[in-house]
Amino acid sequence: MTTDNDLSIALYRSKAAGYDASAEFTMPLRRRTIALLQLQPGQTVLDVGAGTGLSYALLRAGVGDTGRVLAFEQSPDMFALARQRVQREGWANVWHANAAAEAVQLPALADAVLFNYTHDISRSPAAVANILRQVKPGARVAMAGIKYFPWWTGPLNLLAWLKNRPYNARAADLWEPWSLVAAQCKDFRWNSTQWGMGYIASATLKGPPR
Template sequence: MATPQPRTASTAPDRQLPRPPPQHRLAQDQRRASEAYRSQAGRYDQRTESFRYWRELLVDQLAARSGDTVLDVGCGTGLCLSQLQHKTGTTGAIVGIDASEQMLAVAADRVAEHGWDNVRLLAAPIEHAPIDATADAALFCAVHDVMQSPAALGNVFDHLRPGAAVAAAGGKQPGPWMWPLRGWVADLHAPFIDDFTGFDRPWRLLAEFVPDLRVHELAFGTGYLALGHARGR
């Protein structure tokens, strides 16, 4: 397929992501996203199969090692758990956190199937999750709403040791030179995102907690990979 030619802002169609909703709309969007996670839990793995390469790249780039404790933030159905197990080994520990009990039920089945006794799953919104560990690393895989919540990020980073490894990846709004992809990106992510605020730079709040954050745009600017280390205390 031919690569679309870039256009200037004055000639590109005005196909933008949805505008930030007012407060009453935000509550509706939150209910819609929660329902999407509930209804899609059993099909989520299949639905996201095409993104496996980027998910595996994310976990591969996380600077965790054998014996480490890792927070899998917004772990969903546990798609990253197997690769994290290879990194941390039997002496390490993984804490998977997700607000959707339906998604975590699938993750729990995966844990039981593999006999991973070093995985703990927490069913709670990230900002209120009762994390009782000081972790060596944190993984954020396709969790835009978490990345836009100072309270959620604050809770995670309160439970990371100074200098802990951090890796994040997900979708983003492509730049104006790739305007033909904007509609596709919006439609792809809309069922699972409460608010598209910050979708042009999803890592902006993360950078306040990770002073050495390095960001790489992926897939023609429709995704990103961000790597760094938690701020020292």
């Protein structure tokens, strides 16, 4: 594992307990992002860097009882809460692992993949390659996260950087945080959210990464 992974794990050690409460206001954007996956009953959907599993219920609603949610999360503290959630709810069709994006091995290929506020993963070439090789060509991809404001807003980007820094090891890499994923997709489209400091994106996966 790299020092970025270690730093991220350390960051989330203190954030895990309060994460769900702090993420409450993100639920409308989370719903919008998941809707872009256009999930169908029976599909297998992958939740990348799933945190405490806040997206699991919405993803399960999309794929139904005959579908499957796959997920992974490298922070032991965040994953412990995701595991408790699955046990508490008795969700039999959620497979998840405490694993890093660069190394995780999924039990099946995914039909759709969600990157919801997973900046460090989206900026890691090794992580993106390992994930996308386990997703079916033609799969739906949806992303959301923080980005810099347009360059001409100048000092405002200090705000974006400051907001990103407590959560991400690669905090400054915010100009096109989707670019590694977009390079493997066709029809990649993104729009600004949060007055320019966020983005929401969707696409179709071209095929196995080159």
